[in-house]
Amino acid sequence: MNDGSSVAQLAATLRDELIRYPEGAKLPASRVLVARHQVSPVTLSRAIATLAAEGLVTSRPGAGVFKATQQRRTGTAGDVSWQEIALAAHPPLGGVDPATRGAGAAGVLATLTSPPPEVIDLNGGYLHTELQPERALGxxxxxxxxxxxxxxxxxxxxxxxxxxxxxxxxxxxxxxxxxxxxxxxxxxxxxxxxxxxxxxxxxxxxxxxxxxxxxxxxxxxxxxxxxxxxxxxxxxxxxxxxxxxxxxxxxxxxxxxxxxxxxxxxxxxxxxxxxxxxxxxxxxxxxxxxxxxxxxxxxxxxxxxxxxxxxxxxxxxxxxxxxxxxxxxxxxxxxxxxxxxxxxxxxxxxxxxxxxxxxxxxxxxxxxxxSPAWAKHLRTLAGALRDRRTAVLTALAAELPALLPQRPPYGGYHLWLRLPDGSDEREAAASALRRGVAVTAGGPYFTAEAPAPYLRLSYVGTPGTAQLEDGVHRLRQALS
Known part of the structure; x- marks a missing residue:
């Protein structure tokens, strides 16, 4: 159990357990935590690193892991309202509204945000760890x-x-x-x-x-x-x-x-x-x-x-x-x-x-x-992408046949699904998330208003095809 979801689950459990410890208290030894939570030492190490990055614990080599002492902020909050004027007061840049220079990141952030472990990720733009050449990279x-x-x-x-x-x-x-x-x-x-x-x-x-x-x-x-x-x-x-x-x-x-x-x-x-x-x-x-x-x-x-x-x-x-x-x-x-x-x-x-x-x-x-491992990885990845595309198309044919693309791609990692006219793609994506599956609304892919409602469905963010099939099933429930 050393994948990303196991690490996230263990980190959440340890985060809840920290409430019982006073600040500066030492956590149980690693072997105790490994046995208690039935995880590998690698998963435990990564979960502890997650908590350390959040400032919840500190790790002292040779001494152990301790609940961090929280620094109390003193004084009153500052007044940052002046920034609204400063950020908008510059003259137009070549005729372009300077406010747009910081806009438009929502579509990027949507694909970079990891959903909670219980949500099936049909949104992400990067390979799940199961598809990455982790051993070759290491x-x-x-x-x-x-x-x-x-x-x-x-x-x-x-x-x-x-x-x-x-x-x-x-x-x-x-x-x-x-x-x-x-x-x-x-x-x-x-x-x-x-x-x-x-x-x-x-x-x-x-x-x-x-x-x-x-x-x-x-x-x-x-x-x-x-x-x-x-x-x-x-x-x-x-x-x-x-x-x-x-x-x-x-x-x-x-x-x-x-x-x-x-x-x-x-x-x-x-x-x-x-x-x-x-x-x-x-x-x-x-x-x-x-x-x-x-x-x-x-x-x-x-x-x-x-x-x-x-x-x-x-x-x-x-x-x-x-x-x-x-x-x-x-x-x-x-x-x-x-x-x-x-x-x-x-x-x-x-x-x-x-x-x-x-x-x-x-x-x-x-x-x-x-290395030979790179060529081997690309062959393995090509087969996995074919299998995942096939699994998603088969699930769509059974659950949402009207959304099947006319010409499925033979490369990449996503499908572009045209919703019926009059559909609210943002509400569809929100409804899907409530059902436990993350998909992407099509609006951010257009420079202005979209000519039609779309959903983008990615099939590389899950551990395997079973989750993809379940995700399409949940999407049908959300759209219906």
Whole structure:
């Protein structure tokens, strides 16, 4: 019993037991707690670490664990009402209301918030621990820790060996992408933020798919940019409308997810791939390709198309390739690649924002992707994603057949469910939560009002398929 739910349950139990102890009192020895609660020493250690992080206990090596002494706040509460004026008093940033720079994080926070242990998670955007390569990650971290120089400062662009690996991974066999075209970034979100800030001035329009990933919309608004939606259908972004949007806005940037688009799961059709590049090139614009799901392909998927960056000798595409989704939410590593002078702009923005990605994390990543365990994990993950998708679709066919997507994706980890006209998606999500299942309302995936009600259903946040089937059953009860 060492998974996240067991840790959370034990931490809750210990939290209740702490009420009986006076401040500074010593808790029973670890062996006593392990026997009393029938858990492993690892689970106990993690639960104690949780309580320590909350400031409820203190751990003293060689002495034991003690209930923390709470510091009493003295004096009266301060008056922070002045901040309302200060935060709104700045002049408009390039014509954009400065208040929007801090807005739009709700959609991101929804996928980062872990529901209580008793709630089935059909909302999260990261692999459950059952799907993560924990042993391979631990072994890679241990090997990286023994490397000479692991704790020294890395090059600001990233370790040369890791940049070379990303160049091969993105460009494919015989690709023209070089290690010098790649920057190592601290995850996909950080890479997207760097690209937005480097390629568009505050107040400028940026074309985005509609619907699209809420983290992109939040990052664009935080940078003072104005997201302009371009509709997506079953074959990806509508290229006829993309051309119109460039002409109407004079935008110089389009951000897209051509492979297993979030949230629809669409794959950009072959005939539209060349069109996207041609339209952007004619507009003198960049295309930021967020290739977040390439390592989330299902075992029964057809052959994948190459990235747009592989067909782009002219430097139109700025490519983002993250390893986080396929490994662990804490392995925040991505490759940010571009050709031409724009790479220096990206490098400058990234250096100012974060200096560099910590070397131990880069060394661990190198150890992971260079080991046989990585390839084995990807094969295992592909089979698990296929099985989970099949389980959810089968459950939907039995419980909610009207919500079945017409073209289920063969990659990624989510389904985009169209609710009947007139449905209140927020109430549907709230009702589902009351039934013990967490799903995501579709509204935050649109730049403005949604054209129809949707729910996004993720199938990687649970321990197995049994919970997925139960979650769909509870969702039917909530919607009925």
């Amino acid at each position: 072994a890679a971290l241990a090997r990286a820790g023994r490397r000479p120089g692991t704790w020294s400062r890395p090059p600001v662009e990233g370790l040369p060996e890791l940049r070379e690996w990303f160049a091969r991974d993105i460009g494919g066999p015989g690709g023209t992408l070089a290690a010098s075209d790649v920057l190592v970034a601290a995850g996909g979100q950080s890479a997207l933020t760097t690209a937005l800030r480097a390629l568009a001035a505050p107040g400028a329009p940026v074309l985005v798919e509609s619907p699209t990933y809420p983290g992109l919309l939040a990052a664009a608004r935080a940078a003072g940019l104005r997201p302009v939606p371009v509709p997506v259908d079953a074959d990806g972004v509508r290229t006829d409308l993309l051309a119109q949007a460039f002409e109407a806005t004079r935008a110089r940037l389009f951000v897209c997810q051509p492979l297993f688009h979030n949230p629809t799961g669409a794959v950009l059709a072959p005939q539209r791939r060349a069109e996207v590049l041609r339209i952007a090139r004619a507009a003198g614009a960049f295309v930021v390709e967020d290739d977040f799901a390439r390592r989330l392909v299902h075992a029964d998927s057809p052959a994948l198309p190459l990235p747009l960056a592989a067909d782009d000798p002219d430097g139109v595409v700025v490519h983002v390739r993250s390893l986080t989704k396929a490994a662990s939410p804490s392995l925040r590593i991505a490759g940010l690649s571009a050709r031409g002078p724009v790479l220096e702009r990206l490098r400058a923005i990234q250096v100012v924002d974060s200096f560099f990605v910590p070397r131990p994390l880069q060394e661990t990543t190198l150890e992971l992707v260079g």
